Amino acid sequence: MTAFSKTYLALLQERSGGSVLAIATGLALLGGWMWWATQIPVSLYEVSSEARLELDASTYPVQAPFAGRVVKTSLRAGQLVKQGEVMVEIDAAPDQLQMRQEQVRAIGLAPEIARLRNQLQAEEAAREAEQRSAKSLGVEAQSRIREAEAAMQFAEDEWKRTQKLSVAGLVAARDLDRSAAELRRLRASVVTLEAAPGRLAQEQATKDRERDVRIERIRSEIVKLESERSTIGAAIEKLGYEIERKKVRAPIGGRLAESLLLRVGAVVQEGEKLGSILPSGALMIAGVYPAPAAFGRIRAGQKARMRLQGFPWAEFGAVQATVSRVAQEIRDQQVRVELYIDADQTLRMPLEHGMPGAVEIEVERIAPAALLLRSAGQALSAPQLGRP
Template sequence: MKTHLKAGSAAAPTFSRYMRSLGADGQRRTLLGLLLAFAVLGAWGAWLFLARVTLYEVTTEARLEAEQAGYTVESAAAGRVVNTRLRLGQEVKAGDVLAELDTDEQQHRLEEERARLASVAPQIEALGREVAAEEQAVEDSRQANRVALEEARARVREAESAALFKEEEAQRLAGLFKEGVIAEMEVLRVRSEARGRRAEVESLQHAVTKLERQQRTEETERRVRIDKLLREKTELEGQRNTSAAVIGRLQNEIERRTIRAPASGHLGEVTTSKEGAVVREGDKLGTVLPEAGALKIVAEFPPSALGRVREGQGARMRLSSFPWTQYGTVPAVVTRVAGEVRDGKIRVELAVRPDSPASLPLQHGLPGAVEIEVEQVSPATLLLRTVKLLTTPSTREGQPTRSAG
């Protein structure tokens, strides 16, 4: 009995010390926990107000384009493609034939017009010779008529002299008859001869007048024939000019149906590459990209980005065809921002920085998404903005797509 009491008396102080030790350890753990909690809260508060989060304006409507604008290959006429050399990536030189449209109808009409033109030319030459011959005949006839008139007028003058001589002789003999020197029969004979001479003069004068009238009539008839020939020649020349114009138009039409490269470079886009395809006038067949041209990024943002996106801001592009986790992104910088909204979007141009990943095969036409660094704010500010957006229903609709990174 005494032994057990002694053992209990010895264990009591040990248990008390153990309990006091546990209490002291608990107070230290509580203090350390409180200090750790305050440290975490302080660090979180410092991060919340002092850290910076980058905000991005994001769009998926972006693509790489050549800095020097590409040249559109388009059809200048409507028709069916009968021959094409349009191959994506093909090297071309300015003027190279890229495609040909059906020209059978134009070629047939061209042959007809050429045959018509070939038949008209000899007719024009023949009429020209006829006109020249008629003109020469008129000139020769005029000279011959001039000589004939001179001869006729000379005969008139000769007959006039003879008639005057007979009339004077008749007057002289009439005086002698009155004096009784000659017989009356002699006077009558001379008077008769004088009247005959005068009648001959009048006849010759009528012949001169008739000859003049006849010459004028002949020259008029020749002039009428010449005018007729000239009209026929003019009509044929008009047909020749018309045929030449039609030939030129058909040749131009055939040339328009031959589609050529507008510049040297390579085909960066091909929309029609099959023979037999039917195209309309103005249809786009492809794009020729100039050689050794730098690339730029063209992106379209919603109207809310106006004022937030500015020149000089950094950006990056994630190509749709190349996973960014494997190939990386294309670094860029904003170079130009449109000042107005068109078709509900804002056009933004970005320059590709030279430190782009070598693993990315950049080329014209590659689509992707663009993220532009527009602002850096603290997490607290971002949290307050988010709360404001969530608590204001009228502002939640129509907000632009943004990301933070």
């Protein structure tokens, strides 16, 4: 064997050993990749179309209840306000003037009503006095009747005795005539006195009717004035309500998130938004997702993270969160998802209401091989252009 042959055989042996090693290395790598692709799951995330930090309480708009000129304002973005605090006052001068007019009218009615009430009391007291007086006169008339009847009875007895004496010739005819005349006079007096109680009762009834008419007229005037006073009182209450409505008060305590630049003298329109109040509360994350990505895939309890715009996640990290609620209705082909921020984390950036970002929700853990097969199946099942 020549030196060339020995060299050629040595080269063949070295090449054969290197091929075996390369093949073994390739098979080991392929086996390792297949084991990773089938045994090690990876996380799948759904990324929101948009997201931002919000308070768990809704913002309250501050609107102008009327169109008018601003006479007082304390709107300043960022200021703290208390519930019921007056922030803007709209000119209420016409209502205030009318209210003062109605108050003057109400004040003027009070003494008139008092005068009529006093007059009513006087009329009722006079009626009672007249009735008592009429009763006393009736008793007095009955006494006079009894007195006249007694005198008449005496005169009648006297006339009978005189008549007997006249028959016996013991009394002159003139005395008999005088006795008869006295009897007739007393009888006439009794008749007159007996008519007096009826006349008194009739006169009193007439006075009572006249008095009742005056009393009813006074009462109707009092009722009319009382009704007018009640109407004025209702008008005053309504004007007070309208004046109060022109004071724009804070519907809830919190911080003024935004405000319209208002100055005294500016004119606002009815329903115009003057600002919004952000109540105190805990921060949460609100994100929106396409409906196919949300329904059936995003559920309460899933872990998520939010990357804030303006704070690079590589430097500041992400905000860890958990899904708390998924809306059941679609709006503009989007579904709202709410998440609460995990408490057990250290944040390197301040969190404030309104900060935007993107939310990634872990919806599934799947092996890479299964994911590859799923993607291939989706690609094959997708409709292709140009084919029926």
